[in-house]
Amino acid sequence: MLLEVKNLYFNYQTDKTLFQNLNLNVDEGQIIALAGESGCGKSTLLSLIYGLMDWQNGEIIFDGQKLLGPKGNLVPGEAQMKFVAQNYDLMPYGTVYDNVGKYISNINLKSKKEKVDELLDVVGLTEYAKVIPKNLSGGQQQRVAIARALAVLPKLLLLDEPFSNLDFSRKFELRDKLFNYVRQNKMSLLISTHNLEEVLPWADKIVVLQQGRLIQNDSPKETYENPYNDYVAKLLGEVNIFSDEEKTQFNLSKKHYFPHQIKVAENGVEATVLESLFAGSHYRNRLKINDKSIVIYTPNSISGKVFLGF
Ligand SMILES: Nc1ncnc2c1ncn2[C@@H]1O[C@H](COP(=O)(O)OP(=O)(O)OP(=O)(O)O)[C@@H](O)[C@H]1O
DSSP states (O other), X not given: OOEEEEEEEXXXXXXXXXXXXXXXXXXXXOEEXXXXXXXXXXXXXXHXXXXXXXXXXXXXXXXXXXXXXXXXXXXXXXXXXXXXXXXXXXXXXXXXXXXXXXXXXXXXXXXXXXHHHHHHHHTTOGGGTTOOGGGSOHHHHHHHHHHHXXXXXXXXXXXXXXXXXXXXXXXXXXXXXXXXXXXXXXXXXXXXXXXXXXXXXXXXXXXXXXTTEEEEEEOHHHHHHSOSSHHXXXXXXXXXXXOHHHHXXXXXXXXXXXXXXXXXXXXXXXXXXXXXXXXXXXXXXEEEETTEEEEEEESSOOOXXXXXXX
């Protein structure tokens, strides 16, 4: 076990506890997605693990050592651990090259240059090596911070919403390269996100936080097939949620159906198509079953009355 968070208690204000008895484990080489909506405590948890704040009770054990938090450490941050927070914290007057190479030794400048070049390629910033962060977009600064953290090959990398400032095409490219780099170098990764679709293919486990409580800790497949509640289901993308009465009424086996899981069939539950819109890889259709509004994806446009198979 590389990281163990045991019975953690933490609050910002004395009258309001954020974490109550929180437990979390990260194995060596594991990629864990820490998911939850804005304000659930993702950034706080990462900051506590990295040692930026003191907690009230419980233990954080990293690589066999009990961590002490800022009270016990003069310099915040743990050796062998790197944290890319949402403020990036770059050297404003150093170039992108300087920033990425900040923690790489100068003893062998040739190997340092090779390393920085490799990392700039990973984050897609090769052409920006000589630019200073002030002249970069938010998304580019975010990528510099990621490259700088990867440079030291930490045992544990903590990334706080690393794709939040990236446009769609960049996101795909960076994800592939980043996760491959992490796997190849056998790092462990704890990555926070409010959108599970972004990390599902790469994560070994999904840990879901709701108002400071860890409510689900499963593989991506298990989480997708059996979301613990509506909150988890919504983190996985657009979803149809059925009440217990609706479940009985339509004879459904579960509560949550993603739009591609409901099919137009020869017979089944009758529904009326309200609209059918082209959405690229599919048509996105809004339908009504009696008073219940649902969304399904189909390969072709649909209209009128249809039967649905669940
Ligand atoms: N310095 C602070 N003092 C008091 N309360 C805080 C402080 N920082 C955060 N909080 C509160 O703690 C809770 C958790 O915040 P946190 O930033 O960890 O959430 P998050 O899940 O990372 O959100 P986001 O995705 O928006 O960054 C929120 O209710 C927030 O308002």
